[in-house]
Structure formats: C-alpha cells, structure tokens
Amino acid sequence: MAEPTAGPLAESTAAPVAAPSTDPAAGTRARPETLARAVGVTRRYGDVLALDGLSLDIRSGELVGLLGPNGAGKSTLINLFVGLRKPSSGRVELLGGSPADPARRRGIGVTPQETGLPATLRVREVVDFVAAHYPRSVERGALLERFGLSGLERRQIGGLSGGQKRRLAVALAFVGDPRLVFLDEPTTGLDVEARRSLWEAVRHFHAEGGTVVLTSHYLEEVEALAERVVVIGQGRILADGTTAEVRDIAGVRRVTLTAGDLPELPGVLSAERDGARTHLLTTDADTLVRALVRADVPFSDLEIRPTSLEEAFITITARPSRAA
Numbered sequence: 611m612a613e614p615t616a617g618p619l620a621e622s623t624a625a626p627v628a629a630p631s632t633d634p635a636a637g638t639r640a641r642p643e644t645l646a647r648a649v650g651v652t653r654r655y656g657d658v659l660a661l662d663g664l665s666l667d668i669r670s671g672e673l674v675g676l677l678g679p680n681g682a683g684k685s686t687l688i689n690l691f692v693g694l695r696k697p698s699s700g701r702v703e704l705l706g707g708s709p710a711d712p713a714r715r716r717g718i719g720v721t722p723q724e725t726g727l728p729a730t731l732r733v734r735e736v737v738d739f740v741a742a743h744y745p746r747s748v749e750r751g752a753l754l755e756r757f758g759l760s761g762l763e764r765r766q767i768g769g770l771s772g773g774q775k776r777r778l779a780v781a782l783a784f785v786g787d788p789r790l791v792f793l794d795e796p797t798t799g800l801d802v803e804a805r806r807s808l809w810e811a812v813r814h815f816h817a818e819g820g821t822v823v824l825t826s827h828y829l830e831e832v833e834a835l836a837e838r839v840v841v842i843g844q845g846r847i848l849a850d851g852t853t854a855e856v857r858d859i860a861g862v863r864r865v866t867l868t869a870g871d872l873p874e875l876p877g878v879l880s881a882e883r884d885g886a887r888t889h890l891l892t893t894d895a896d897t898l899v900r901a902l903v904r905a906d907v908p909f910s911d912l913e914i915r916p917t918s919l920e921e922a923f924i925t926i927t928a929r930p931s932r933a934a
C-alpha cells in the first residue's frame with residue numbers, strides 16, 4: 611500500500627514551518643520558527659498502532675526531551691521527522707518541506723538508537739565521510755574534543771570502547787553543522803562521567819542556538835537537559851510543558867506518615883511500605899489527609915512533598931485518558 615508523503619506546505623492551515631535559510635539571524639531564539647512538525651500523525655506497523663493521531667511542533671532554539679516508556683512511539687516519531695519512515699496518515703514537515711527531501715535532511719543531524727559503524731574504518735575516516743555529505747561541516751578536531759574523543763582520530767572503530775563508540779555516534783549528528791539534531795537515547799551505555807560530558811556537548815550546541823530533540827529513559831537526563839518535556843504514551847502526547855509544568859500536570863504528591871494498617875483512602879495512586887513509614891502517592895493530598903483524620907487512625911510525622919519527575923511520569927503514563 612502506498613503511504614502518503616508529507617503534504618506540501620501550501621496545504622498547511624497552520625503557520626508555515628521554516629525554510630532552510632542562509633540568514634545568519636535564522637535559528638536564534640529571538641524569533642522562534644517551527645523547524646519540525648507532526649500534524650495528526652498515525653503510524654501503524656501491521657496491527658500495532660505506534661503513533662495515534664499525534665501532533666507536535668519543534669521550534670528553533672528548543673531543547674525538547676521526549677519521555678515515555680518502552681514502546682511509547684518515541685523512536686517512531688523521530689524516524690518520521692528524519693524521513694526514515696512515512697506516516698500511515700497525517701503530515702510531517704521538516705525545515706519547510708518533506709522529510710523525504712535530501713535538501714531538508716542536510717539541515718539536520720541524527721543519532722539513531724543503535725548504530726553500527728564499520729569496525730575497520732578509523733575515527734577520522736568516519737567523521738570525514740559523514741562531513742562529505744554536508745555543504746559545510748564543523749572542524750574535526752574541535753568536534754572530537756567536544757565529545758571527549760581527542761587523540762583517537764587514527765583509532766579503528768573496532769578498537770574503541772563501547773562508550774567511545776556511542777560518543778562518536780552522537781558526535782556524528784553534529785558534523786554537518788545542523789540547525790536541528792535528533793538524538794535517540796544518546797547516553798545509553800555511558801557511565802556517569804561520560805554521560806555528563808555528553809550533556810555538556812549538547813548544552814554547548816544548544817547555547818549556540820542549536821535545536822535538539824532527544825529521547826531518554828533517564829529522567830535525570832531529561833530534567834538536567836531539557837527545557838520542554840513531551841511525555842508520550844501509547845502513541846499519544848500525554849503532557850507537554852516545562853519539567854516543572856509536567857510535574858504540576860501530574861499534580862502528584864507524596865504523603866508519608868508513620869502508621870499501622872491504613873483503611874481504604876480516597877485518591878491513592880500507589881501505597882508503599884518502608885519499615886514504619888508508609889508512602890502514599892496522590893493527586894489530592896488535602897482530601898487524603900482529611901479522610902485520614904476522619905478515619906481516626908493514629909499516625910505521626912506526616913510529610914507532604916512534590917514528587918520527582920520520575921514519579922510524575924509513571925503516574926501520567928498510567929492514566930490512559932490523559933490528554934495534552
């Protein structure tokens with residue numbers, strides 16, 4: 611069955627997405643443009659509905675974290691944006707045109723979730739090979755230094771450690787001096803130090819005006835890097851906001867107390883016992899505490915705290931009807 615390609619911009623009813631520009635002011639944060647857009651996108655793999663009518667705009671200067679459990683549709687969405695797959699229905703636009711257009715793709719950089727670089731090629735050969743596909747590229751030495759790979763130019767890929775290979779794969783997304791970079795789980799397999807130095811490289815790109823979309827299972831990573839968090843579950847957007855807003859959207863509070871057996875209480879999303887302490891997650895701490903007092907159960911050392919993004923995330927993705 612033929613799959614529809616991204617529609618022409620003329621058909622767009624929303625504001626036009628950005629065309630590639632040689633204007634040095636383009637891409638600055640002063641006047642955000644939409645660099646990538648999904649409009650009502652559905653993607654099926656046979657019986658599997660990977661994306662379910664999803665719409666999302668990525669604007670210039672943003673650092674967006676796509677967060678979601680395994681199988682949520684994050685990689686599928688990235689693959690549509692970068693032109694590796696086509697939507698079953700709906701429309702995807704990239705830098706003012708179709709993601710299938712090589713001219714648009716030259717304006718972006720991508721690191722897929724898994725990369726297999728030829729073991730016998732040397733680091734500098736791989737970087738130069740990728741650079742040759744772009745009209746302009748960043749200087750090899752500076753790039754390798756930024757990703758902690760200095761001194762490895764002559765090393766064969768097969769002789770790199772797993773962490774070095776992953777850093778190289780991520781560095782390759784930046785070779786062609788892109789406006790927009792998609793990183794699918796960039797720090798998988800990296801130790802804490804390597805992860806932090808890679809974050810620095812991503813922050814550096816972003817600070818210079820670059821736009822980044824990354825997926826991550828590391829909530830710490832999304833909190834540390836992203837300004838905007840898009841939570842995806844079952845192919846739909848469950849929440850879209852700042853990390854603080856996403857926590858607020860979830861509205862989850864952790865109520866901790868010392869008590870014996872508790873009666874059934876309203877609005878408890880989860881309950882966990884840790885020695886003498888009981889932790890209750892709820893979206894309505896006030897109602898919970900009132901019910902606790904009314905139930906006349908002895909308790910002490912009551913604490914009410916906001917949850918971490920991780921807890922908020924688990925709560926949001928557990929709520930199938932939550933809309934963005």
Ligand SMILES: Nc1ncnc2c1ncn2[C@@H]1O[C@H](COP(=O)(O)OP(=O)(O)OP(=O)(O)O)[C@@H](O)[C@H]1O
Pocket residue numbers: 655656658659660678679680681682683684685686687723
């Ligand atoms: N090539 C494919 N053929 C069949 N089903 C696929 C294919 N690619 C993805 N899927 C299915 O589509 C759904 C979304 O997968 P996708 O890889 O986009 O999720 P994800 O959020 O990136 O997951 P993860 O965090 O595990 O990488 C899953 O149910 C997955 O099994």
